[in-house]
Amino acid sequence: MSAVWNNLGYMLGGLRFTLSIALVAILGSLVLGTLMAVARMSHRPWLHYPAVLLIEAARSVPLVLFIFFTYFMIAAQGYDVSAFWSCSLALTIYISAYVAEIVRGGIIGIDAGQSEAARATGLSNAATLRHVVLPQAVRRMMPALVSQMIVLIKDTSVATIIGIPEFFTRVLEANARTLAYPFQLLLFAAAVYFVICYGLSLLSRRLELKAS
Amino acid sequence: MTNGGVDWSVVFGPEGRELLLSGLAITLQLTLYAVVLSSIVGTVVALARVSTSPRLAPLRWAATAYTEACRNVPFLIHLSLWNFGIFSLSWVLAVTEPVRDLYTTQFVAGLCALVTYRSSYMAEIVRSGYQSVPRGQLEAARSTGLTYRDATLRVMLPQVVRIILPPLGNQCVSITKNTALVLVIGVPDLVYQAYQIQSTTFQFFAVFGATMVIFSAVCLTEGALLNLLAGRLNRRWAG
Numbered sequence: 001m002s003a004v005w006n007n008l009g010y011m012l013g014g015l016r017f018t019l020s021i022a023l024v025a026i027l028g029s030l031v032l033g034t035l036m037a038v039a040r041m042s043h044r045p046w047l048h049y050p051a052v053l054l055i056e057a058a059r060s061v062p063l064v065l066f067i068f069f070t071y072f073m074i075a076a077q078g079y080d081v082s083a084f085w086s087c088s089l090a091l092t093i094y095i096s097a098y099v100a101e102i103v104r105g106g107i108i109g110i111d112a113g114q115s116e117a118a119r120a121t122g123l124s125n126a127a128t129l130r131h132v133v134l135p136q137a138v139r140r141m142m143p144a145l146v147s148q149m150i151v152l153i154k155d156t157s158v159a160t161i162i163g164i165p166e167f168f169t170r171v172l173e174a175n176a177r178t179l180a181y182p183f184q185l186l187l188f189a190a191a192v193y194f195v196i197c198y199g200l201s202l203l204s205r206r207l208e209l210k211a212s
Numbered sequence: 213m214t215n216g217g218v219d220w221s222v223v224f225g226p227e228g229r230e231l232l233l234s235g236l237a238i239t240l241q242l243t244l245y246a247v248v249l250s251s252i253v254g255t256v257v258a259l260a261r262v263s264t265s266p267r268l269a270p271l272r273w274a275a276t277a278y279t280e281a282c283r284n285v286p287f288l289i290h291l292s293l294w295n296f297g298i299f300s301l302s303w304v305l306a307v308t309e310p311v312r313d314l315y316t317t318q319f320v321a322g323l324c325a326l327v328t329y330r331s332s333y334m335a336e337i338v339r340s341g342y343q344s345v346p347r348g349q350l351e352a353a354r355s356t357g358l359t360y361r362d363a364t365l366r367v368m369l370p371q372v373v374r375i376i377l378p379p380l381g382n383q384c385v386s387i388t389k390n391t392a393l394v395l396v397i398g399v400p401d402l403v404y405q406a407y408q409i410q411s412t413t414f415q416f417f418a419v420f421g422a423t424m425v426i427f428s429a430v431c432l433t434e435g436a437l438l439n440l441l442a443g444r445l446n447r448r449w450a451g
Contacts, residue, residue, distance in 0.1 A: 056428075056432075057424075057428060059385075059431075060385060060389075060427060060428040060431035060432055060435075061389070061424045061427050061428060061431075062388075062389040062390075062391075062392030062393070062403065062427060063389070063392075064392045064393055064395070064403055065392060065403055065406075065420060065423055065424055065427065066424075068403075068407070068410075068416075068420055069416070069420040069421075069424065072410070072416035072417075072420070073416070073417070076416065076417070150284070154284075154285070154286040154287070155286070157286040157288045157289070158288065158393065160288065160396075161395075161396065168286070168288060168289070172292065175292075175296060182292070182293075182296040182297040182300065183293075183297050186289060186292050186293045186296065186297055187293070189289055190281075190285045190289050190293070193284065193285050193286055193289065194281065194284045194285055197283075197284035197285075198280060198284045201284070
């Protein structure tokens, strides 16, 4: 266990980046994903088709490629953006596509009579969505959203390919330094991710039980 | 070439094309093997989880532990564990010698990682599919005189397959996308080759753009094929 013990502070320090990227991407993708879902369900072709294209494209491309592309694209435009923010941006857009499909599913699942009734009382389209449809849809979407967030937390480890010193990068570095203890270090990393992800899924199961 | 211009010849020229196609071949092979193997492992794990006999309780616990442990750990950790951990043990290297003669050690490690990671998802899909078929189906089939085996194969299985085909299609797409990460351990797949071309020509837009289009095409084709299969099976088993 000495390999883990000696590098413990260094490796766990990387969690700061891991969790920051995850937090930025979670908040960003909830907003962007909802907007994309609404755009996709719109009857205006100039909103509908770009949203369909973006969602389907992002869902059929590997995350690594998307992170590479964003990273080089931003650099080539001459903007001085750190790897951290370009990775957060890529992850946000990528996860938004999945969130959009979850939100769309949630909205479709709400009975059409709800929005018809709201519209009949004189609420605008936007107000109907905000005050009547979304609050009901959110509860149904929760389980799918939480499992998507778990996927996101696991996906932050991909940030290692553009050299962000997050948790997994530091584990690999510790591994490269010591070389002799791959199992100890990697199983320790696995345990850390497991605690975070499984903890989240237990929490969401609990919330579901409470809600029902 | 002008500054900032996009030069597509690095992709469509003979060299670029050859590299990308060789990468695509690796990606497709990995995907195919991983889909088949993780379906098999996933089904076995799922059947262990839905078993009801009290004697099989340890098996049930093991299957549950396997699913949760593999699902809640990033794919990159599976990949590193196989590549830096398991495939550095001398006895593993000795046992896998014949396979590693055909494919590189990294390829085999990548495949193993894909199977352990994705089979846990497969297991959950098969399990929920199995549990969503009413138990009465099996009991009714048994009471008409079918043996347990026939009832499972001819009554239960067709219904389970029909239920799980759509999520299975999603899994195929996810597996294809997961294969992209094997570049981390140096398997020369599509993304690896794209990165190589990029690092010598700096034509990132053309290279990564083309690679994304190729990936989209592969994933959309997989989705369409699975839909076609689902439609066929539905018609066949509808009567």
